[in-house]
Amino acid sequence: MPYLFTCPHCHTRTEVEDEFSGQSGECVVCGREITLPDFAPGAASNRTSKAGGSGPRKRRSAAWVAAAVVMLLLVGASIIAVARIGGTTAQRLREGRARLASIKNMETIAQALNAYAADHGSYPAPAIYSRSGKPLLSWRVAILPYLGEEDLYERFNLSAAWDSGPNQMMTYQDMPSIYRHPDSQPWGTDTVYHLVTGSGTLFPKTGALGPKQVTDGATKTLLLVEARVSSTWTEPLDLDFVGTGGKINSTSGNDFGGVTEGGVCVVTVDGRGHFMPETTAPMTVNALVTPRGGEPLPDDVLD
Known part of the structure; x- marks a missing residue:
């Protein structure tokens, strides 16, 4: 049974079937939120007369067409919104899985x-x-040998360069998957897992230090980091501390990160992996690199 309803905002009158009694939605004309009243059986004054030929039917048809168009637009907008939200969520899930897998490798x-x-x-x-x-x-x-790759190690000529003869062949054919970032191509030979080298680090030119020589604490000293340093896994090339400036994910090409969205994956001397956001202060990053700098850092600096 159709009833006449007047929008309280634009004052447009339209016919509404009593089955929609009490429901809320948008006005088909002004688009503002409205709530239909409870159409009582005795509300004859609001009830549309069946007399008058095709006029009421035309108005009713026009109203339902307009309502259908609005509903289609609303459904379309909802689908687009869900797609956008779903796409963003899926992307974040992929990034989270890649981050965890990279930390596990490290x-x-x-x-x-x-x-x-x-x-x-x-x-x-x-x-x-x-x-x-x-x-x-x-x-x-x-x-x-400490990664279970004794046979591969024995096949390298330790007296020859990484890109010469058989060494080059093994570089391109026998890369251990542990050195490959989860987002890298399976046939690639580049690695993003690097030491930080240079004066004041664990790996100065005078000779590498050991865990027992770390006085700043094993939980507050970086051992391994992600970095977009262009190198194949056998190439003797790492992250030079002097050129980093303690920056993460900058565009300089010689800094921490450049691999993981929003920050950098690192591992400390105690063997635990962490994610450092790119908002970490350069002073803090530098303090984490030096094993004997004596810089005061809170216990939860990487938590």
Whole structure:
């Protein structure tokens, strides 16, 4: 049974079936929120007369067409909104999974680095050097036995450069997956897991330090970081501390991060992985790099 209803905002009168009694929605004309009254059976004054030929029917048809158009627009807008929200959520989930997977890789590498240090008294040098002091292969090759890659390690010529002869072939064919970032192509040979080298770090030119020489605390000293340093996994190239300025995800090309959205994944000397947001103060980043700087840092600096 159709009833006449007047919008309290635009004062447009339209016919409404009594089955929509008490429901809320938008006016088909002004778009503002309205609530339909409870159409009592005796409300004859509001009831539309069936007399008068096709006029009321035309008005009713026009109202329902307009309502249908509005409903379609509302449904379309809702679908677009859900798609946008769903897309953003899916992207964040993917980023979160990649971050956790990257940290897991780094913790495994840190475990190998600490095992090497336990056997040798210090961490490996950033490079395997020739007798003349030329860097030949990355520390990533030196710790292969501690990653369960003894056979691969034995096949490297430790007296030759990373890009020469058989070494180059293994560089491109036998990269351990642990050195590959989760978002990297499976056939790529670049790595984003680097040491921080230079004066005042765990890896100065005078020789790598060991965990026992870290006086600032194993939980407050960085061992391994993500960095967009262009290098294949066997190339003896890492992050030079002097050029970083303690910045994360900047556009300089020689800083921390550049890999993970919103920050950088790191691992401390104790082998625990963390995520440092890019808003971390450069002074704090620098203090975390130095193993014996004596800088005061709170216990939860990486929590």
